[in-house]
Amino acid sequence: MRRLVFAALAAGAFLVAAPAVTVRAAAAQPASSKTVPVQPKTAEIHLGESVVALNSPWKFSTGDSPLDPATGKPVWADPAFDDAHWEDVDLTPKSGAQNPITGLSDYVPGWTARGHAGYAGYAWYRIRVHVDARGGLQLALAGPAAADDSYQVFDNGVLLGSFGDFSGKHIADYYSRPLTFPMQPQAAAGESIHIIAFRFWMAPPTLFQASDVGGFESAPLIGEADAIHNLERVLFDDLIRAYLWSPFEAGTFALLAIVAFSLALFDRSDRVYLWIGGLLLLLSIDGFSGSMSVWTTWISSRYDLISHEIVLFSLQYAGWVMVWRTWFRQRRPVWMPWALIPLVILLIAATAFSRNIFYQFSSPTLITDAHAVSLLTRFAMSAFLLQIVFNGIREYGIEGWLVLPAVLLAGAAEFARELTHIGFTVNWFPFGVQITLPVASQLLLILVLTVLLIRRLVYSVRRQRLMALDVKQAQEVQHVILPQARTVFPGLVVESEYRPAREVGGDFFQIIPHPTDGSLLIVTGDVAGKGLKAGMLVALLVGGIRSTVEWTQDPEQVLRALNQRLMGRGDAFATCQVLHISPAGAVTLANAGHLPPYRNGEAMELDGSFPLGLTESPVFTTLRFELQPDDRLVLISDGILEATNPARELFGFERVHTLLRASANAASIAEAAQNFGQEDDISVITLLRTAAA
Template sequence: MHALARPSLKQLSVLFLSFLCLSTLAQSPAPKLAEPKPGDPVSDGIDHITLGQSVFPLNGPYKFSIGDSPLDPATRQPLWAEPGFDDSHWENVDLTPPEGSFDPVYGLSDFVPGWTAKGHPGYSGYAWYRIRVKVEGLAGRKLALAGSSNVDDGFQIFANGNLLGSFGDFSTSHPIVYNSQPTLFPMPPSADSTQVLAFRLWMEPSTLNYNADAGGFHTAPLLGQAGAVSASYQVRWLEQIRSYALDIVQASLFFLLAVLAISLSIFDRSDKVYYWIAAVYAITAAGLGVQAVGSLGQSISTFTYNLLMDVLFIPLILAVWVMVWWVWFQLKRPTRLPKAVVLLTLLYMAGNLLGEEIVFGLVPHPVAVKFHLLSAAVRLAFLALLVLIVVLGVRKHGREGWVALPAVLMLGVSRFQHELDVLHIKRSWFPFGIQVNLGIVAQLLLVFALFVLLLRRMFVSLRLQREQALDIKQAAEVQQVILPESRTVYPSLLIETEYRAARQVGGDFFQIIPHPADGSDKTGSTLIVAGDVTGKGLQAGMTVALLIGAIRSTAELNSDPLIVLEALNRRLIGRESSQATCLALSIAADGSCTLANAGHLPPYLNGKPLDMEGALPLGMIDGAEFSVMHFNLADDDKLVMVSDGILEATNEKGELFGFDRVAELLRNNGAVKALADAAQLFGQEDDISLVAVTRTVGV
């Protein structure tokens, strides 16, 4: 027979509200019933009520012994469970709790220290409690037994030698146990009012590391009428839920914070601190979730719980917090700190796994003690690292480091909760019955510190964004100033231009520079340079400004197109990610043209692209050779230079604007504005620029 099923969440919610109401009513003085005086007649028209104790705590005294019972050779049942077993030589143990006592770790009421505080320090394994009870005046009424709601770690109950039930799985040589939870067992009917209850307990060796007063029962079992015991069982479950309510709230909070941190990383992928923050919040949420599930159900055994919490989550959380502050303060030294964190994390995991004897019998106990000391040393090293990082952060950033210091110190101290328990230093508080310990305080302080720092970073980022927006706006204004007018008439030439930047600042450029030969515009030449810088935005705009300055300074000395391209190539060599395609065209007064190309699209002459050799873009290699061709512009000939932003315009179906549409519009004598409008409406992806030159002799 096993413990009865735990109440559902809906039932627990109703019970919780009922419990609050009953607690409020209990604070009001109850009316006293008049006790009958001797000699009063019974048939006086008054119902005479005698109240008895429907629930009785089995405080003892118990007979207690460490070790395990031998088995009866015939029945294969434990001899120590038999009602006739002589336990007179066993120790006496009383489970009567001091008034107002509670568990210093979990806050559960009526706490009694375990066997390690009663003459058996350092002992783990099996132990037995035996008690004789006599129940009178309850003929025909069903009885029930509520097991201890705070026990290390699992137990079996025998009534007059018969197994009544268990908390944990005792079918294997090493019992599988769970975190303490309320249990309820119906008592079988018995002709004899006197019963011997025997409790066989098992405590994991690792439990010694979590409670200075570990071992056996910490609250007394309850015996009584089934309905009353069941009600007490429900109240104990409500107390258990209330104790771990903050874990559920925290797990939800940290999960949302992890999602928020990931969301922030999307907006600023260059800042890796958001990934570290998301990682530490996600691991913390997982740890708190495991803690809540392990304490409110039997889906996670104590072994699995300790393995996940102490060997995985706690070391990882501490390590990732170190990296959060390391990345936050943008520290570069000591350079080997990340590797040191990895090493300390592995040592911390090994120290907890072996030092806490989570895997029973894996190492001898004396060796486990040494690994426990190793774990403590690693925790001190982590604390030293955290303090070092914050000190370096204070030196580098000032106030940011001081904001983080209290939370970091609290986090480090919270890693020594067991040592504080051994010294009986209070590290848990229970406002309104909800557990608040150093670990919770440390986590909340860290969240608060990061919130303050993120808020400060957001304001700094907004200020920088405003400054950058102003810089971009000014750069766009400057770019418009240095570009020629959209329509310019020179002797024998009509030049039209269109420019549509994909962003505020574009990477396309063109310049028109007339060169009189002898002081008369009629016999001079005109230099037209058009190009496209790789990339978009402010960086491309800065490269454009560099190239325009180089074009004008070179053209003052020599306006030969090839010389101009070679000069521009030298300016871009050695500048990372600074390449550009470019056309340089010189048109003499008689219409003869010299065209040099550096990887740019060939221009269209009267709607047809010129047959021109390709060449490398500017900035690729030093001393690059560029293609050069000569041709003549006749009267009314129209030469159009286009950037690849027109050809690469893409519609919603993924179709490119392409060469055919450009050629068709140009053959129909389309104006450059119409061509630019068509490409932009089709789906602009890149900067769009056009330069159209029409020879107009006699105008």
């Protein structure tokens, strides 16, 4: 649990042994035959401009005070209340005493170490203070630097203030912080008596933090108001400095998360960056939440306990399992990610009950059983993590060995509370800054992960360069296999335009004249998909076209040969259209799912058919017609129709008709669609019939 950590030397600057200040307890009265009233013990204090710790003599009692029927105030806060039968408590710290959780010096154990083990709830402390000070002196009380958990403070029955919210049905408690409570000014020079009473509330979950919690963990201070206020500022500055590393750590995690998500955009094939980014984001949220819970009262300690030690802790550990599983590219066992979901839910529930979060409904048996379930669940998740790392060592060698120490430390951190109970130290305080075993394990894991990320990024950049080179070479090959933009044949003028949506496109076309009879074969099509994969299929189909036309000019036979090339290649399929044009202008067209051609600006009637690569025995649509002199035939791909402007309007058939009626050439049609908003590859072929050869 996060608590107040600051240097006790700051307080020492104000605890001055001035000659005007003395503290002594009243002496016991001698025995007598007469009945002599027992005088209560009194702390005799003579104040100058100084601050004094109220170490003793305190009186203590568990339970809560009844209310005075007349005033409605707690009876135990009344100066006239007789507390002689209460326990005596001395808050004088032992030399070198240090809080085992927070590292705070001047530490005194709570009531659970003073004969009230296992007690949670209300308890009261009272002290009688004899003050000798000048008239008009403004006094103030500094609340304890560390306490469990919330308290109200009374001076002579008057409520000075509280730490924690006592107004609701349930008391809202917060992590300890320095507070000042102004007292009534000294009316006149001389002596005055102050009965100071503290009403404490400790929530049952606090019992599971340590074996010596409850009430005061350091003594409150009394003194001149300005000195107390100055002390509060110094202590709060120390509190800020003590936890200043937490928001910096959280900010670092947030920046690393942004870097990880950016790497995911850089290399979409590697999902490990998404897992790393999500995990670092969780750590960042946890760090910022912890800082706010210590520095402010925006977040209660109960909420921080639930979010930090129960929910986020469970999610983070499962997150590390998924990070290293994805990092080492492990696919077996396939059920492991699915098993993590119920394990995380079970761990959250078991930890909540074992920490007695729901103390209104829990019992000692339920707490014990929940702790056993929590242990078993953490063992299972640790076993998953170790199995992943050992498999990583076997597959990747040095990367697995680098991860192993960090994972072993993280496994130990998973059982930090159990290690504390058997005597291991899990909290350290270098330079007054709290470092816990879970924090140390996270820092080591992040350090290892950063080293491996840099290593992986170097490999990714190298791989991206090789891929870019492959794409460039594929682009060059695709340009080589495309025909010239304008070619004149006997009786025909053919123009073509090709504009891929990416570096490598999926549209293809070939214009192949027959070497002897003067006929012309035109093949155009569109492979499903874009990018390098589509470009490789284009190269496959173009090779198939070139080899097929060596033995046949029949458009249907060409389509069947291309269909066989695509069969058995998974999701590889393509639309295609083949035209054979004789020297006299006779056209034979075979179609496999491609758009119909436009003749003199009008779409030709063409029945539908399946694309290539879907079936072993396809049925193609065939069409025969004559091209007369000055006839114009236009073949387009669906990239023109599917061009989309910022208003999400399609280029569509009407705009194509408008362009074709204006006798636009191939380049102007492609330019119009590209400027409208290119989404897919664009290819256009225009044929103008001139005169017979």
